[in-house]
Structure formats: C-alpha cells, structure tokens
Amino acid sequence: MENMKTNETKLTKKDISSVSRRWIMGSQITWNYEKQMAIGYLWAMLPIIRKLYKDPKEQQEMLKTHVQFFNTTPHMGGFICGIDAATEEHEGYKAKETVKGLKTGLMGPFAGVGDTLFGVLFPTIFGSIAAYMGQEGNIAGAIIWLIVNIAILCLRYFTAGIGYREGSKIITSAKDKLDALTAAATLLGITVVGALVSTVVSANVTASFTSGEVTVNGQEILDQIMPCMVPVIVVAFIYWLLGRKKMTSTKAIILVMVLSIVLYALGILG
Amino acid sequence: MEIQMWQIIALTILSMILIWDSLSTAIFDGKPMFAGILAGIIMGDITTGLAVGATLQLMVLGVGTYGGSSMPDYLTGAIVGTVFAVTSGQGVEFGIGLAVPVGLLMVNLDVLARFCNVFFAKRVEAAIDRMDYKAIARNTWLGMVPWGLSRALPVFIMLIFGEDIVNALVNYMPDWLTGGLRVAGGLLPAVGIAILLRYLPVKKYISFLLLGFFAAAYLSVPMVGIAIFGVAMAVLEFKKSINGNQVAVAANAGDSQEGLLDGEYED
Numbered sequence: 001m002e003n004m005k006t007n008e009t010k011l012t013k014k015d016i017s018s019v020s021r022r023w024i025m026g027s028q029i030t031w032n033y034e035k036q037m038a039i040g041y042l043w044a045m046l047p048i049i050r051k052l053y054k055d056p057k058e059q060q061e062m063l064k065t066h067v068q069f070f071n072t073t074p075h076m077g078g079f080i081c082g083i084d085a086a087t088e089e090h091e092g093y094k095a096k097e098t099v100k101g102l103k104t105g106l107m108g109p110f111a112g113v114g115d116t117l118f119g120v121l122f123p124t125i126f127g128s129i130a131a132y133m134g135q136e137g138n139i140a141g142a143i144i145w146l147i148v149n150i151a152i153l154c155l156r157y158f159t160a161g162i163g164y165r166e167g168s169k170i171i172t173s174a175k176d177k178l179d180a181l182t183a184a185a186t187l188l189g190i191t192v193v194g195a196l197v198s199t200v201v202s203a204n205v206t207a208s209f210t211s212g213e214v215t216v217n218g219q220e221i222l223d224q225i226m227p228c229m230v231p232v233i234v235v236a237f238i239y240w241l242l243g244r245k246k247m248t249s250t251k252a253i254i255l256v257m258v259l260s261i262v263l264y265a266l267g268i269l270g
Numbered sequence: 271m272e273i274q275m276w277q278i279i280a281l282t283i284l285s286m287i288l289i290w291d292s293l294s295t296a297i298f299d300g301k302p303m304f305a306g307i308l309a310g311i312i313m314g315d316i317t318t319g320l321a322v323g324a325t326l327q328l329m330v331l332g333v334g335t336y337g338g339s340s341m342p343d344y345l346t347g348a349i350v351g352t353v354f355a356v357t358s359g360q361g362v363e364f365g366i367g368l369a370v371p372v373g374l375l376m377v378n379l380d381v382l383a384r385f386c387n388v389f390f391a392k393r394v395e396a397a398i399d400r401m402d403y404k405a406i407a408r409n410t411w412l413g414m415v416p417w418g419l420s421r422a423l424p425v426f427i428m429l430i431f432g433e434d435i436v437n438a439l440v441n442y443m444p445d446w447l448t449g450g451l452r453v454a455g456g457l458l459p460a461v462g463i464a465i466l467l468r469y470l471p472v473k474k475y476i477s478f479l480l481l482g483f484f485a486a487a488y489l490s491v492p493m494v495g496i497a498i499f500g501v502a503m504a505v506l507e508f509k510k511s512i513n514g515n516q517v518a519v520a521a522n523a524g525d526s527q528e529g530l531l532d533g534e535y536e537d
Contacts, residue, residue, distance in 0.1 A: 123299065153296065177512065184511070189466075239468065263453060
C-alpha cells in the first residue's frame with residue numbers, strides 16, 4: 001500500500017540548483033566505455049534520491065536505477081535530470097520503471113539536437129572566426145568565443161530548473177524552436193565554411209612552365225581561372241576521400257602531410 | 271630560448287585543467303585554439319600560440335566526441351607544438367608539424383583514460399550495494415585522475431626530454447621536410463573543412479556555401495562581414511521555420527534532421 005501513496009516530500013529550488021551544478025561538474029568525470037555517463041547521472045541525482053526515498057531499500061533500488069547506461073550531450077542532460085526529478089517527486093518509488101523509460105527515451109532526441117548545436121555548429125561558427133582572426137594575429141575572435149562559452153555555461157545552469165517546471169512537455173514545446181534554431185545555425189555555419197575555403201587554406205603554386213622564351217607562372221594562370229583554385233580542389237578531394245569506405249580523418253591528415261612533402265620536393269607547391 | 275622548470279610545471283597543470291574543463295564547465299571546451307593561446311602566455315609568446323592554436327583549430331572543425339568516440343588530441347598537440355615552436359625558434363609551421371603527430375598519438379591515451387574509468391565505475395556500483403555514500407562520492411571524483419594523467423604525463427615527459435630531441439631534429443632536418451611541413455600547415459585546414467562538409471547538410475544549403483565562398487574569394491569580405499551576412503540569412507530561415515504553418519515546420523525539421531543524419535561523419 002505504501003507504494004501507492006504519492007510522495008509527500010517536496011523538492012525546493014535549492015535541490016534543483018544542486019542537481020544542475022552536479023550535472024555540469026560531474027556528468028563526464030567518470031565517463032567510461034561500459035556505461036558512459038551513468039555515474040555522472042547518478043551523481044547529479046544523489047541529493048534528490050536521498051531526500052525523496054526514506055526507506056533504505058527503495059533508496060538503494062533508485063540508486064541502481066540511476067546507475068544504468070546513459071549518454072547524451074552534456075549541455076542538454078540538465079533538462080532530463082529536471083524532468084526526472086519532477087516525475088520522481090510526484091510519483092515516488094512507483095515511478096521507477098517510468099524513470100528508466102524516460103531517461104532512455106529522452107537521451108537520444110536531446111543528444112540529436114545537442115550534438116549538432118553545441119558539438120558542431122557553435123564551435124564551427126565561433127571557432128572559424130576565432131581561428132581566422134588568430135591566423136592574422138588577432139586574439140579578439142578567441143575572446144568572443146570564450147565569452148560565448150561562458151554564456152552557454154550560465155544558461156546550462158538553468159536547464160534542470162526548466163526541465164523540472166516544464167516536465168516532458170518541453171520536448172514538444174521546445175522541439176520546434178530547437179529545430180528552427182538548428183536549421184538557422186546550420187545555414188550560418190555553411191556560409192562561414194564557404195568563406196573558410198578561400199581564406200584559411202593556403203597553397204602557393206611555385207611551378208612555372210617555360211615554352212620557348214616565354215615563362216608562365218603557374219599560380220598566375222590558376223588565379224585567372226578562379227581565385228583559390230588549389231584550396232577548392234584540395235577540399236573537394238578530401239571530401240571525396242572521406243566518403244570512401246575505410247577512410248578516416250586521421251588517415252586523411254597523414255595523407256595530406258605526405259602529399260605536401262612530396263609536392264614541395266617536386267617544386268610544385270611552396 | 272630554453273624552457274624553465276616553472277613553465278614545464280605550469281604547462282602540465284594547464285593540460286590537466288583544460289581536459290577537466292572540457293568534461294565539465296567547457297568554457298575552453300578542449301579546443302586547441304585556447305590551448306595554444308594559454309600555452310603561448312606561459313611561454314611569453316602569445317602570437318606563436320595564437321597561430322599554432324588557430325591552425326590546429328581549423329583542422330578539428332566539426333570533429334566532435336559523440337557517444338564517446340575519441341578524436342585526435344590537438345589540445346595536447348597545441349600545447350607541445352606552441353612550446354617547441356617558441357623554444358626552437360623555428361616558427362609556427364614547425365610547431366604545427368610537431369603538434370599533428372603528437373595529437374594523433376595522444377588519442378590512444380584518451381582511449382586508455384576512458385577505459386580506466388570502468389574501474390572506478392565498478393567501485394561506485396559496489397558502493398551502492400553497501401549503501402556507502404562516501405565511497406560513491408570518492409570514486410566518482412577519482413575518475414578525474416585517469417583523465418588528468420592522460421594529458422599531464424605526456425606533456426610533462428615531452429617537455430622534460432623533448433628539447434634535446436627537438437634540437438637534434440632542427441639541426442638535421444632537411445629542406446624538403448621543413449618546406450613540406452610549411453606546405454602542410456597551409457593545406458591541413460582543408461581536412462577540418464571537408465569533415466564539416468561531410469557532417470552538415472551541404473546539399474540543402476549549397477547556395478550558402480557558394481555565397482560564402484564568393485563573398486570571401488571574389489569580394490574579399492572579411493570573416494566578420496561574412497558572419498553578419500550569414501546571421502541575416504539565418505534569422506530569415508529561423509523566422510520562416512517558426513512562423514510557417516505547422517505542416518511546413520514539421521516538414522522542414524524532418525528535412526534538416528534527416529540531412530544531418532545522412533551526412534553524419536564518423537571517425
């Protein structure tokens with residue numbers, strides 16, 4: 001009968017903040033190949049578990065529930081912790097199975113959006129600008145990027161609270177916005193990448209062709225056809241290579257290094 | 271210039287702090303850009319650190335650690351590359367030439383650290399069986415040790431013993447190698463760009479790829495200008511997605527999601 005009773009212990013704002021802090025600091029500290037972020041998730045939820053379940057047996061069962069395989073984007077995990085905390089607060093111990101399903105059901109969709117936004121698009125957009133300016137000896141781009149990262153960290157602090165208040169309806173309410181944001185950021189990222197091809201890849205053709213008394217500089221000919229022709233060809237070549245089976249980025253890097261040395265030795269690039 | 275002991279210690283601590291930060295607060299996010307700058311500050315030559323970090327950053331654009339995949343560790347590479355670019359006096363290209371193989375080798379230690387943490391995770395589970403909360407906390411945080419050592423040890427060893435090796439390398443390095451590394455430094459950012467293009471839904475947004483190229487190559491618009499143009503187009507796209515009718519939004523979202531999944535690049 002006691003399991004049927006709705007949990008009476010209420011979580012406070014402080015509890016939720018604590019979950020947020022613990023998730024940010026601990027999510028990946030004990031990252032391992034077996035259960036990935038499981039220990040981090042457990043660490044984030046510990047204060048909640050200790051507060052909600054007074055019966056030691058229930059407490060232990062919930063600890064075991066939260067130490068199962070978990071993996072999502074660290075930036076997004078706070079939402080899941082918050083939704084989980086709200087569910088456990090309302091349903092108590094009988095939510096055990098629900099919570100298992102909730103965690104595995106949410107980690108995928110959140111990782112899909114989170115990896116794209118925080119793993120690829122933001123680092124691409126700000127990293128490109130920072131690196132481009134850095135190559136010109138200007139540190140300003142890197143400082144802007146640092147400020148953005150600090151702002152993201154501050155926002156992450158609120159994710160558990162948002163998840164706690166909005167519950168699982170956050171997935172439907174936020175999904176449209178996140179998808180729109182992802183589409184917009186993708187567009188911006190691709191525009192910047194297009195510019196990067198011509199600005200950060202550099203290749204100087206040193207080969208020249210002598211026909212009779214006329215010597216033609218190779219670089220000049222290429223420039224007349226199209227500026228940055230060699231960088232475009234190199235990017236297209238590696239793009240094609242990466243689409244082939246068994247080709248990895250590591251192999252591509254080694255190949256480019258060997259190719260550079262050969263082309264320099266042959267006097268084609270310099 | 272010769273490296274001082276305090277610099278070696280500071281750089282070793284830096285490598286630890288950067289890896290811990292990338293796992294938690296992520297304000298430097300484990301990016302070589304920041305590693306290069308910070309190593310440059312310690313070495314008293316920010317310009318070199320900035321240039322080494324920037325070039326390595328361009329190589330890892332779009333390379334992320336999803337679901338626990340390891341990527342070349344250019345964080346450590348940027349630190350070591352910056353140091354030897356400064357101490358050898360051989361310049362940025364030489365530093366990058368060293369940083370790339372270092373980064374490629376260091377990926378093995380990243381794997382080892384992730385593997386070692388299985389041990390602490392097992393101990394956490396054993397602590398749950400005993401309901402020992404202190405042991406849960408202790409073993410969770412001990413996970414920091416393999417992570418920290420996986421960066422600190424190689425940096426420390428390379429900085430202590432590397433100088434002689436690097437000096438010997440510099441003295442006997444033939445022209446074809448130095449020149450080749452210089453060419454490689456110019457071409458390597460192409461790898462990062464190509465990886466990104468594999469990941470992003472390029473086919474859907476091909477016009478913007480061309481527009482970005484056109485603006486930079488033919489009009490010589492600086493990068494910030496291109497970003498402003500990109501933001502303008504992105505805002506339009508965002509409004510279109512949000513304000514469009516529900517069906518359009520759903521179709522759009524489905525498209526972009528599909529494109530990203532199709533183009534997903536895995537190392």
